[in-house]
Amino acid sequence: MQNNPTAEIVVSTTEDQDSDEVRAFRLRAREWMKDNLPPRLPHEAGNDFDDAALVNRDRELQKKLHAAGFGGHQGITVPVEYGGLGLDQRFEDVFLEEAAPYRLPWSFGNATNIAMPCILAHGTEEQKRKYVRAILDGTHLWAQLLSEPSGGSDLAGVLTRAERREDGNWYLNGSKVWTTGGHHCDMGLCLARTDPTLRKHAGLTIFLVNFHQPGMTVNPIKLVMGGSEFCQEFLDDVVVPDEDRLGEVNGGWKVAQTQLASERKGMARGWHVGMHRAETSPYIEPNVRYGKIAKKLGTDKDPYTRALIGELMVYDAVSDLIGKRINTGLRSGKFHGEAGAISSLMSSVFDIDRTKLVSAMAGPEGIATFDDASANGVGMSRVSTHRIGGGTLETQMNLVAERHLGLPRELGPAPDTPFNQLRSNATAKIA
DSSP states (O other), X not given: OOOOOOTTOOOOOOGGGOOHHHHHHHXXXXXXXXXXXXXXXXXXXSOOTTOXXXXXXXXXXXXXXXXXXXXXXXXXXXXXXXXXXXXXXXXXXXXXXXXTTBOOXXXXXXXXXXXXXXXXXXXXXXXXXXXXXXXHTTOOOEEEEOXXXXXXXOGGGXXXXXXXXXTSOEEEEEEEXXXXXXXXXXXXXXXXXXXXXXXXXXXXXXXXXXXXXXXXXXXXXXOTTSOOOEEEEEEEEEEEOXXXXXXSTTOHHHHHHHHHHHHHHHHHHOSSTTTSOOOOOSSOOOOHHHHHHHHHHTOXXXXXXXXXXXXXXXXXXXXXXXXXXXXXXXXXXXXXXXXXXXXXXXXXXXXXXXXXHHHHHHTTHHHHOXXXXXXXXXXXXXXXXGGGTTSOHHHHHHHIIIIISOOOOOOOSOTTOBGGGSOOOOSSOOO
């Protein structure tokens, strides 16, 4: 099929820096994309797990990218033995330059930004060959099974239990919640408690859980804003063979730190890799949405409204510039992976303020109408929920305070207190 990418997508390249090998790769990618990738539509979501057709299309795109010899999306630098191309960062940068006008399989964000780095860092050779390849060739979508009904950002306080029985398998029992796209996923990284007699952070283990098995129940959650992007899972004697344990028994907190750092790094560099690239720009592109809202409300000439729009544009500009700087530092290796926490904190704080400003601009219309039925199109869309994405605002503040500013940790129980002696809001005592 021949595609005509939208004229709104401006492609900037660094072709003058190409070696002969890179130039050949660029031209091959350019010709293949022209005939095989759909155009990026300006208002199409990067991922929308309420849209099953979009998710399935991304599966097919990932399969096509892998079959065509591009290692699937984000597989260019992955070793060949695990399904990637084993090339250096320059080839990935060139690929993303050429892909700018097209849609990439962004529904695989959890798989490529979180699950794959964790498996590459902590997995056995067998796990890497099996699961990394299955991500890159489009076989598996992944979820994170972290938060629980009894607690969200207190990740080390998970109550889901994993017990190893006589047959050598692990049996998982508990519940996870706020799982993005869980109803479409095939596999999940699950943090579970394997020894409650150890201190809080020590008795945890991470497992690679198959969603398509008895005992695994996935229920989409209907949100007040509409849609069911998140899910709650119930694990009732879900069986996980020991070969699908990721890392050491009771060593899950170390793996979880890689998992969380990978998530923050992914958010900092742009979750949908290829949609927002780190590059300098001689000008700032204002978000036209604010002006459109004001015009529909008939307040676009009002000085107060115009002042609010100006403030919103400043937030957008600062957020964009800081994000690009952190992105550039992460990709070059100049910044440590934990720098992603700064970007997440900034996004959380800014999005709270954006919500306030858009709410002030919309007035009663922002409360009394829903997005679909509203003539102004603000409704609940004025509310940002990013402050809980990748950990709450409070968690991000602690990370920056403790790891970047060197401030003392919060007061709490003695670090060596066994988990089953800690106070818990669970209905049953952890034995």
